[in-house]
Amino acid sequence: MNPTLSELEAKATRQKAAFGGDAHIVCDNLVRIYKTEGVEVVALQGLDLVIDKGELVAIVGASGSGKSTLLNVLSGLDVPTAGVARVAGTDLLSMNARDRLRYRRSVVGFIWQQTARNLLPYLTARENVELPVKLAGGRRERRERADELLELLGVGYCANRRTPEMSGGEQQRVAIAVALANSPQLVLADEPTGELDSETSELVFDSLRKANRELGVTVVVVTHDPLVSEQVDRTVGIRDGRTSSETLRREDAEGHIIAEEYAVLDRVGRLQLPRDFMNALDMERRVRLELESDHIGVWPAREEPSGE
Numbered sequence: 001m002n003p004t005l006s007e008l009e010a011k012a013t014r015q016k017a018a019f020g021g022d023a024h025i026v027c028d029n030l031v032r033i034y035k036t037e038g039v040e041v042v043a044l045q046g047l048d049l050v051i052d053k054g055e056l057v058a059i060v061g062a063s064g065s066g067k068s069t070l071l072n073v074l075s076g077l078d079v080p081t082a083g084v085a086r087v088a089g090t091d092l093l094s095m096n097a098r099d100r101l102r103y104r105r106s107v108v109g110f111i112w113q114q115t116a117r118n119l120l121p122y123l124t125a126r127e128n129v130e131l132p133v134k135l136a137g138g139r140r141e142r143r144e145r146a147d148e149l150l151e152l153l154g155v156g157y158c159a160n161r162r163t164p165e166m167s168g169g170e171q172q173r174v175a176i177a178v179a180l181a182n183s184p185q186l187v188l189a190d191e192p193t194g195e196l197d198s199e200t201s202e203l204v205f206d207s208l209r210k211a212n213r214e215l216g217v218t219v220v221v222v223t224h225d226p227l228v229s230e231q232v233d234r235t236v237g238i239r240d241g242r243t244s245s246e247t248l249r250r251e252d253a254e255g256h257i258i259a260e261e262y263a264v265l266d267r268v269g270r271l272q273l274p275r276d277f278m279n280a281l282d283m284e285r286r287v288r289l290e291l292e293s294d295h296i297g298v299w300p301a302r303e304e305p306s307g308e
């Protein structure tokens with residue numbers, strides 16, 4: 001017997017609800033189109049991403065692939081055009097202005113690449129960390145909280161310094177403390193080590209990892225820095241506004257780090273073949289697939305008969 005319309009609707013809703021379940025971050029078919037002077041740029045074109053609570057994830061991709069757009073959506077700074085974006089149960093598409101402010105003050109913390117953008121230069125490091133707590137209406141034990149965070153991130157000695165009295169790396173670690181001030185569930189960092197040398201970058205990244213491990217906060221870092229992406233359990237690659245690959249790292253029994261790269265398969269079965277694989281075998285337009293018992297083979301299309 002054919003299913004009724006209401007049965008089909010119920011099935012469709014069930015399938016939709018199933019994607020990502022109640023994961024901490026769920027992006028489902030996320031689309032962001034920018035319109036400037038009549039020209040449309042599709043920055044995110046159906047991006048799917050699921051991140052669990054307490055994960056530390058690096059997002060990598062070529063310039064213009066949509067990384068910052070994704071981070072701006074997750075931070076509540078930007079509203080996507082379509083799709084689903086949910087963080088800690090909050091639907092980022094349907095928030096009103098008041099919810100958005102509350103979300104940005106207490107659910108997420110953000111660290112920008114430009115050190116100067118993260119801190120107010122006329123305040124000390126401690127005052128910078130106290131400020132978001134003050135703005136969110138927190139009155140008690142602000143100072144203790146600020147000092148505790150600065151200590152945890154290894155910059156306790158900077159508490160009374162203003163921005164010009166700190167190095168770039170120290171400023172970024174204070175910026176992480178500012179981002180953590182209101183005990184957010186998620187910290188987002190856009191190229192936080194982009195302006196730093198590799199030694200200082202490592203210290204900044206150590207601080208992010210400490211926040212993740214010791215405070216249990218989920219951390220998502222956009223980076224070009226191979227050093228950073230090698231130190232996380234999961235790296236998500238973005239290409240042309242979609243997640244295209246994931247590298248998972250694990251330790252084997254002997255303590256060696258094993259990194260395995262996967263292509264991301266979306267719900268309708270689309271996957272992006274790595275460009276260098278396609279180029280190596282001259283694959284374009286179409287490929288031949290063969291189902292084997294434990295894998296699928298992908299071959300270049302057969303030569304078209306010339307018709308002579």
Ligand SMILES: Nc1ncnc2c1ncn2[C@@H]1O[C@H](COP(=O)(O)OP(=O)(O)OP(=O)(O)O)[C@@H](O)[C@H]1O
Binds near residue numbers: 069
């Ligand atoms: N405000 C905007 N108005 C118009 N187009 C935009 C805007 N912001 C981003 N774009 C476009 O959207 C696409 C994705 O940009 P996005 O900044 O997210 O990329 P990215 O991966 O972060 O790049 P980069 O590594 O260079 O920072 C690009 O083509 C960019 O030009």
